[in-house]
Amino acid sequence: MASLRCFRELSRRATTVYSIIQTRSISSFPGIELSGTSISHGTVIPNRSLSRNLTWYSLWYRSQDRRFSSNTNDTAEDEESSEGEDEDDDDEEGEDFEDSAEMEVEREYSPAEKVEEAAEIGYKVMGPLKPSERLFKPYEPVFAIVQIGSHQFKVSNGDSIFTEKLKFCDINDKLELTKVLLLGSASQTIIGRPILPDATVHAVVEEHALDEKVLIFKKKRRKNYRRTRGHRQELTKLRITDIQGIEKPEPKIIPKPSKECVTEQSKAELVA
Numbered sequence: 001m002a003s004l005r006c007f008r009e010l011s012r013r014a015t016t017v018y019s020i021i022q023t024r025s026i027s028s029f030p031g032i033e034l035s036g037t038s039i040s041h042g043t044v045i046p047n048r049s050l051s052r053n054l055t056w057y058s059l060w061y062r063s064q065d066r067r068f069s070s071n072t073n074d075t076a077e078d079e080e081s082s083e084g085e086d087e088d089d090d091d092e093e094g095e096d097f098e099d100s101a102e103m104e105v106e107r108e109y110s111p112a113e114k115v116e117e118a119a120e121i122g123y124k125v126m127g128p129l130k131p132s133e134r135l136f137k138p139y140e141p142v143f144a145i146v147q148i149g150s151h152q153f154k155v156s157n158g159d160s161i162f163t164e165k166l167k168f169c170d171i172n173d174k175l176e177l178t179k180v181l182l183l184g185s186a187s188q189t190i191i192g193r194p195i196l197p198d199a200t201v202h203a204v205v206e207e208h209a210l211d212e213k214v215l216i217f218k219k220k221r222r223k224n225y226r227r228t229r230g231h232r233q234e235l236t237k238l239r240i241t242d243i244q245g246i247e248k249p250e251p252k253i254i255p256k257p258s259k260e261c262v263t264e265q266s267k268a269e270l271v272a
Contacts, residue, residue, distance in 0.1 A: 114168045121166065122148045122179035129172045129204055135241040141186055144243050146201050147179040155201065155240045162209075165234035169205050175238065177201040183246040190246060199245030203238040211235050 109117070118124060129135070136158070143156045148163045155161060169175065180199040183190040190196060211233040218227040 109168070118166075118168055119178065122146070122177060123166065123169075123203075124176040124178055125169050126174040126176055128170070129174055135174075135202070135204065136239075137242060140243070140248055142243050142246060142248050143184050144180055144199070144201050145182040146177045147181055148177065152181065155243075157240050157242055159240045160206065161238050161240070162211075162235045163238060164236070165208060166205070166236045169236075171205055171207060173205045175203045175205065177203060180245065183243070185246055186249055188247065196245060199243075201240060202242040202244070203240050206237040206239050209235050209237060 115124070139156065139158055143154055146153050146155055148166075151163065153161050153163075166175075178195075178200065180196045180201055181192050181194060183196060183199055190199070192199075213230045213232050216227075216229040216231065219225065
């Protein structure tokens with residue numbers, strides 16, 4: 001500790017001596033008064049009222065930003081260039097702010113862009129469902145595996161599925177699910193590589209809903225840190241109406257026996 005104090009005292013004395021020598025060298029210039037200078041902590045702070053055309057002042061002033069110049073013209077040019085750079089920086093900051101403000105506004109898609117984005121997800125909007133249309137059919141023994149976004153679903157006609165919220169479609173809109181990976185029935189199975197181009201699955205948008213809340217809890221023990229956040233995923237409910245692209249077996253219709261036949265069979269059983 002004693003050696004450290006001695007070192008600090010020596011450094012202070014050296015700085016004061018150096019500052020005195022510097023002030024004496026400055027006073028050698030003609031027409032300069034040192035009434036505006038002050039010495040504090042070993043540094044010389046010249047008065048701002050001194051003429052800035054002096055060479056020594058330009059050296060000292062520019063040395064603060066590590067810019068050295070020996071001519072007054074160079075200093076003026078440097079000042080102008082620095083001002084221009086500051087203006088450019090302000091312009092760039094303004095442009096960045098405008099860009100961020102534009103990003104916050106929802107993007108408007110053209111009809112062609114809507115069709116392209118919907119095709120990438122795996123569906124095509126066919127228009128609203130009319131009241132006179134009857135799309136729902138009785139159950140058929142056919143199933144399909146459909147890809148919507150990054151998820152796959154096994155569906156049959158009449159099933160309802162929940163997917164992530166689909167853009168560009170409203171409630172009661174008819175959709176065609178184009179990414180069909182597999183079709184199957186009791187008589188045959190068709191596998192895509194990876195998609196079946198001739199197969200389509202028809203669906204209707206029933207509602208846009210929210211999933212159950214998921215809580216995200218973070219804690220750091222012994223740090224008095226606890227954070228609780230919640231999230232509800234947006235979902236779209238689809239009702240499958242028809243599957244096309246595969247031969248559907250005809251349903252076997254078993255006729256119901258008449259009442260007379262039933263009574264005769266029951267009487268025969270009683271007699272036997």
